[in-house]
Amino acid sequence: DSGVTQTPKHLITATGQRVTLRCSPRSGDLSVYWYQQSLDQGLQFLIQYYNGEERAKGNILERFSAQQFPDLHSELNLSSLELGDSALYFCASSGVQGTENNEQFFGPGTRLTVL
Amino acid sequence: GQSLEQPSEVTAVEGAIVQINCTYQTSGFYGLSWYQQHDGGAPTFLSYNALDGLEETGRFSSFLSRSDSYGYLLLQELQMKDSASYFCAVRDGASGTYKYIFGTGTRLKVLA
Numbered sequence A: 001d002s003g004v005t006q007t008p009k010h011l012i013t014a015t016g017q018r019v020t021l022r023c024s025p026r027s028g029d030l031s032v033y034w035y036q037q038s039l040d041q042g043l044q045f046l047i048q049y050y051n052g053e054e055r056a057k058g059n060i061l062e063r064f065s066a067q068q069f070p071d072l073h074s075e076l077n078l079s080s081l082e083l084g085d086s087a088l089y090f091c092a093s094s095g096v097q098g099t100e101n102n103e104q105f106f107g108p109g110t111r112l113t114v115l
Numbered sequence B: 001g002q003s004l005e006q007p008s009e010v011t012a013v014e015g016a017i018v019q020i021n022c023t024y025q026t027s028g029f030y031g032l033s034w035y036q037q038h039d040g041g042a043p044t045f046l047s048y049n050a051l052d053g054l055e056e057t058g059r060f061s062s063f064l065s066r067s068d069s070y071g072y073l074l075l076q077e078l079q080m081k082d083s084a085s086y087f088c089a090v091r092d093g094a095s096g097t098y099k100y101i102f103g104t105g106t107r108l109k110v111l112a
Helices: none
Strands: A005-007 A010-013 A019-024 A031-037 A043-050 A053-057 A064-068 A074-078 A087-094 A110-114 B003-005 B009-013 B018-025 B032-037 B044-049 B053-057 B060-065 B070-075 B084-092 B099-102 B106-111
Touching: A005 A087, A010 A019, A019 A087, A019 A110, A031 A074, A043 A064, A043 A074, A043 B099, A053 B099, A074 A087, B003 B084, B003 B099, B009 B018, B018 B084, B018 B106, B032 B060, B044 B053, B044 B060, B044 B070, B070 B084
Parallel strands: A010 A110, B009 B106
Antiparallel strands: A005 A019, A019 A074, A031 A043, A031 A087, A043 A053, A064 A074, A087 A110, B003 B018, B018 B070, B032 B044, B032 B084, B053 B060, B060 B070, B084 B099, B084 B106
């Protein structure tokens, strides 16, 4: 158990809908990262927040947005969903903004299925 | 653009040694990391190299050559539980900011 929690574990929705994925980092971790992993694909970095502020941005679609709240939990909002958005979404956390050894602790993921 | 290349699949027998290579192309470079991911599981951190040379952690070692933009993960005394996907990753520091780039992963199959 990494100490990172994600809810829900599974999410099934229809095209055009909007969903919110939630992540709670490890206790004391200030950085939260979001990744997308499609079937048999690598991890695509979406975005990083550090202590409530956006710190790094990857290939995140304009339909997607994220935020980190004062209690450090984070939410990833996906809107106007398309079939291709079906994937496993991971949240990870680390102690500081880009740790000395780049170690990130990953949550169990949320599996999103868009029908 | 930024990219990481690693073999898609490697097969080895229990007790053997296997090396998983990773070559990268980035605009900036802040170290090479390795993660393990079992089917249906979350990635877990294995190692990190910021400087050239070999880092050893138990049965796993990782090597980096920045001049060659190349690194590898060495797994010794393979066990069945090592069957998993292995990803190399870099923090690319282009343009004064950075983002994390993962390779497409190497699926390791350990045979009895």
